Amino acid sequence: MEFHHVSVMPEEVLEALHIDSDGVYVDCTLGGAGHSRRIAERLSPKGRLIGLDQDAEAIAVAKERLATFPCRIDIVHSNFRYLGKVLSALGDPPLSGVLFDLGVSSHQIDTAERGFSYMQDAPLDMRMNPEGGKTAADVANTYSEEDLARIFHDYGEERWGKRIAEFIVKARAEKPIERTGELVDIVSRAVPKAVRRAQNGHPAKRIFQAIRIEVNDELAILEQTFQVAVQHLAPGGRIAILTFHSLEDRIAKRTLQEMTRGCICPPELPVCMCHHQKEIRLLGKARTATKEELSENPRAKSAKLRVAEKLAAKQEEVEVHAGT
Numbered sequence: 001m002e003f004h005h006v007s008v009m010p011e012e013v014l015e016a017l018h019i020d021s022d023g024v025y026v027d028c029t030l031g032g033a034g035h036s037r038r039i040a041e042r043l044s045p046k047g048r049l050i051g052l053d054q055d056a057e058a059i060a061v062a063k064e065r066l067a068t069f070p071c072r073i074d075i076v077h078s079n080f081r082y083l084g085k086v087l088s089a090l091g092d093p094p095l096s097g098v099l100f101d102l103g104v105s106s107h108q109i110d111t112a113e114r115g116f117s118y119m120q121d122a123p124l125d126m127r128m129n130p131e132g133g134k135t136a137a138d139v140a141n142t143y144s145e146e147d148l149a150r151i152f153h154d155y156g157e158e159r160w161g162k163r164i165a166e167f168i169v170k171a172r173a174e175k176p177i178e179r180t181g182e183l184v185d186i187v188s189r190a191v192p193k194a195v196r197r198a199q200n201g202h203p204a205k206r207i208f209q210a211i212r213i214e215v216n217d218e219l220a221i222l223e224q225t226f227q228v229a230v231q232h233l234a235p236g237g238r239i240a241i242l243t244f245h246s247l248e249d250r251i252a253k254r255t256l257q258e259m260t261r262g263c264i265c266p267p268e269l270p271v272c273m274c275h276h277q278k279e280i281r282l283l284g285k286a287r288t289a290t291k292e293e294l295s296e297n298p299r300a301k302s303a304k305l306r307v308a309e310k311l312a313a314k315q316e317e318v319e320v321h322a323g324t
């Protein structure tokens with residue numbers, strides 16, 4: 001099957017990264033290399049592109065699609081939670097830009113047997129890296145009712161999560177839940193028809209999102225990874241983060257905002273003791289896709305692009321708090 005994924009907000013991402021042709025860029029979510037290809041087109045032979053993905057299929061496609069560019073290209077099969085280690089193994093180059101285009105690719109969703117889609121019957125898997133780790137079936141069949149209800153609430157924002165968890169536990173007592181179709185049936189039985197009709201989309205969509213986030217531990221690693229990315233930026237370097245749901249976006253917004261703060265001492269201290277420094281400045285508010293893009297790529301509907309620029313390190317000096 002051909003790898004199909006239409007990159008989201010491609011022009012805005014390029015503008016955000018403000019490509020320096022001799023710079024070093026990291027694409028933490030290579031996918032089909034749609035964004036990376038646009039970056040590589042703008043790099044000189046002195047420039048460098050480092051791409052990561054945890055999905056071996058994406059890595060193979062990206063290698064092929066990036067094979068002919070003149071810049072130096074390093075493609076690494078890794079979860080971006082190891083970004084610090086990957087960069088260290090590549091010589092810790094100061095970065096001009098880092099991109100995160102979070103979540104799954106259209107190719108992953110469209111490949112039925114990977115079990116990401118609630119619309120196609122397939123084994124209940126949902127691993128972005130199918131080489132290891134727990135599957136969606138492990139979550140559905142081994143998590144306690146309380147834990148299932150918690151992830152449906154926290155990661156799916158599903159109001160009927162408790163009842164769906166109860167139905168799952170009852171169903172699996174008779175027979176393990178092995179296929180996406182079985183899970184969709186259970187969810188449909190748990191949520192009354194009238195509620196399903198009134199709700200925004202099928203509840204299985206939110207349940208699948210919740211299980212996918214749990215299987216791939218998608219949220220827990222974001223804050224630390226964004227911080228590591230910023231630490232590796234050269235002054236003036238940019239971080240661009242594309243998120244696709246409010247849970248990811250809240251973490252991106254909060255983590256970037258934290259890094260715009262200087263001193264975080266309690267105000268009653270006369271001088272700064274924390275030595276916390278502003279690391280970045282935000283470049284505007286979150287951007288969304290244009291109407292034109294939305295008409296061609298519905299996947300861009302929930303996308304938000306947040307961008308920040310690394311500041312030069314300040315000289316260490318005693319900071320006297322105002323009013324003390």
Ligand SMILES: C[S@@+](CC[C@H](N)C(=O)[O-])C[C@H]1O[C@@H](n2cnc3c(N)ncnc32)[C@H](O)[C@@H]1O
Nearest residue numbers: 007029031032033034035053054055079080101
């Ligand atoms: C939305 S797609 C990227 C599409 C790409 N920007 C393009 O334009 O073709 C997201 C990709 O990130 C990968 N991914 C998601 N979370 C990851 C993580 N924690 N570490 C490494 N790769 C990850 C997925 O496997 C998927 O291939």
